[in-house]
Amino acid sequence: MSVVTKTASREDAPLADRYRIRHDAGPRGARWWTEVGWRHLVGIVMVVICVVPLLYVISASLNPSGTFTGSNRLFSEVGWNNYAELFESRYWQWFVNSFVIATTTAIGTVLMGGAAAYAFSRFRFSGRRAALTTLLLVQMFPQMLAVVAVFLVLLTIGDVIPVLGTNSTLALIAVYLGGALGVNTFLMYGFFNTVPREIDEAAKIDGAGHAQIFWTIILRLVSPILAVVGLLSFIGTFGEFIIAKTVLQSPDRLTLAVGLYQWASDERNAPWGLFSAGAVLAAVPVVVLFLFLQKYIVGGLTSGSVKG
Incomplete structure (x- = not known):
């Protein structure tokens, strides 16, 4: 955000001397967390909630052992046997x-x-x-x-x-x-x-x-x-x-x-x-x-x- 402030009261002064432009990069510190940061945190949490189960199911479908317990380590074993059996x-x-x-x-x-x-x-x-x-x-x-x-x-x-x-x-x-x-x-x-x-x-x-x-x-x-x-x-x-x-x-x-x-x-x-x-x-x-x-x-x- 840019803020324009008046620095001189003389009307005959040059325009550049009468006004000064101050650039604000946005909220910082605690203010940034209260206004913007928490939204990023919620977004990351929702992405993890949506993506992790999907990755787990895909990993289980590629696991030749055919069990969920063997899929705790994602993509530890990869094979197309399950798709072929369909x-x-x-x-x-x-x-x-x-x-x-x-x-x-x-x-x-x-x-x-x-x-x-x-x-x-x-x-x-x-x-x-x-x-x-x-x-x-x-x-x-x-x-x-x-x-x-x-x-x-x-x-x-x-x-x-x-x-x-x-x-x-x-x-x-x-x-x-x-x-x-x-x-x-x-x-x-x-x-x-x-x-x-x-x-x-x-x-x-x-x-x-x-x-x-x-x-x-x-x-x-x-x-x-x-x-x-x-x-x-x-x-x-x-x-x-x-x-x-x-x-x-x-x-x-x-x-x-x-x-x-x-x-x-x-x-x-x-x-x-x-x-x-x-x-x-x-x-x-x-x-x-x-x-x-x-x-x-x-x-x-x-x-x-x-x-x-």
Whole structure:
């Protein structure tokens, strides 16, 4: 910081003699710790908390002994045996199952939530405000509370429509879509309201219908919130365990979270090296998707939905 102080009172004195510039390098000593230093300390602690477990899991995945106790010394032994053994297990089948379920759920959530949010934002109909309030109240209760009810409903539906019964991937996707529709609709509804209605009116004057406005104009303007909703839906579904464990039973239809749990359920004989290798590879799709959608997420948080 630079401070300008007046050193001479004579107005006829040269400008350089009347004012003096004092450069301040910033707070020092105890003041620096109270204003800036503690932030660096907190940042270092948080980096250590986040990075150390990650390094430990990577070290365990590269440890040929396949135990956590042998990984106390990070990267003391390095080998690719655990990753090679994944090809001899059901891991990649579970991986594909999780990826298909998470991708389908994310796309369905974005499309269904976007259509519902557009209807609530642009149309005026009886019961609109009550429906929005109901969506908000229903989402106050976690989906985990309805696990037993969901299982019983799927048992009943399975007697009539087997494809929507228990041990069905389609049924699991339907459960995920139903649970995520309310909160995402309410989230996107607020973002849709930031899009000026004059855009809709101008499109209607040009002869566009509601479907054309929604698919060709509105969805492009609200792409940041669509990216956020799709990313959160994919992450939440890809790593979900309780509902998938309840609905799916066949080993060939299990998701990645349920399959890895089966490996780690035996505390004494669990293949921890194999488990760690699978956990490391399971994080790759989430990281890649986050990096791909990062520019849309940042744009949605900083610029809003309309630029101009």
